Amino acid sequence: MSVKCIKDYIKNINIVIGCNIGCSYCYARMNNNRFHTIDDFNNPVFFENKLKMLDNKKYGAYLLTGQSDLSGWTEEWKNKVFSKMKENKYTQYIFLTKKPENIKLKETPDNGWFGVTVTSSKEKTRIDYLRNNIKSKNYHITFEPIFEDVGKLDLTDISWIVIGTETGNRKGKIPSEREWIFNIYNQAKEKNIPVFMKEDLIGILNEDEFVQEFPKEFGGIK
Numbered sequence: 001m002s003v004k005c006i007k008d009y010i011k012n013i014n015i016v017i018g019c020n021i022g023c024s025y026c027y028a029r030m031n032n033n034r035f036h037t038i039d040d041f042n043n044p045v046f047f048e049n050k051l052k053m054l055d056n057k058k059y060g061a062y063l064l065t066g067q068s069d070l071s072g073w074t075e076e077w078k079n080k081v082f083s084k085m086k087e088n089k090y091t092q093y094i095f096l097t098k099k100p101e102n103i104k105l106k107e108t109p110d111n112g113w114f115g116v117t118v119t120s121s122k123e124k125t126r127i128d129y130l131r132n133n134i135k136s137k138n139y140h141i142t143f144e145p146i147f148e149d150v151g152k153l154d155l156t157d158i159s160w161i162v163i164g165t166e167t168g169n170r171k172g173k174i175p176s177e178r179e180w181i182f183n184i185y186n187q188a189k190e191k192n193i194p195v196f197m198k199e200d201l202i203g204i205l206n207e208d209e210f211v212q213e214f215p216k217e218f219g220g221i222k
Ligand code: SF4
Pocket: 018, 019, 020, 021, 022, 023, 025, 026, 027, 028, 029, 066, 067, 068, 069, 098
C-alpha cells in the first residue's frame, strides 16, 4: 500500500486557537509564536466567523481541536459548535483532549467523535475519564506521541485508534518504538477497532506494515 497522509482525508478547522496545558512538544504553540495568530497562546480564542466552515452536507470528517484542547473551550463555544454539527449530520467532527477530567458533557451530537491523547502508561486514566465524563456515541484514542510501552489497554467502547510518533526537532525527542506501536495495534485488532498509523511512522515501520483505517461513519474516506 502507499502510505496516506491523514490531513489529506481529515481537514483541520481551527475554530479555537490557544491552550494552556503546556505540552513541551506543542506544534500549535510553535505555530502561533511564528505567525502570531493570537496574542497569548495560553488564552484560547474562539473564531466565530469560522462556524460556517463546519457546513458540509456530504460525508467526511473534520478535526476541530488541531490548535486547542477541548477542555479549554467555554460552554458557549461548545454549544455553538454542537448546534452547527447537528445541522450537518452526515459530517463527523473530531475533538481531542488531554484533560477529560475537566470536562462534563451529558449530551453530545451523534456525529461528534470525542477522544483523548495517551502518551504514556500513567495517562491511560484519561480513557476512563473520557468514558465517564463525556456522553458520546463515538470515542477514540490518539497515541501520539508515545513515550513508552503503554501496556494493557481497556478499549471498551473505543471506535477508532490513531498511532503516531513525536515530530519536530525538540531536544530530547523520543521516537515511537515498533513494539509500542504493535502492542496498541494488536489490542485494537482483538476488538476489531479501526487503526490509523500516521505517515510520521515512515522510517519506524516498513511501508507494508502500515494499517490506515477510518471508521465507517467517515464514509467517503477510503
Ligand atoms: S494539549 Fe495540544 S494544544 Fe494544548 S499544549 Fe498540548 S499539544 Fe498544545
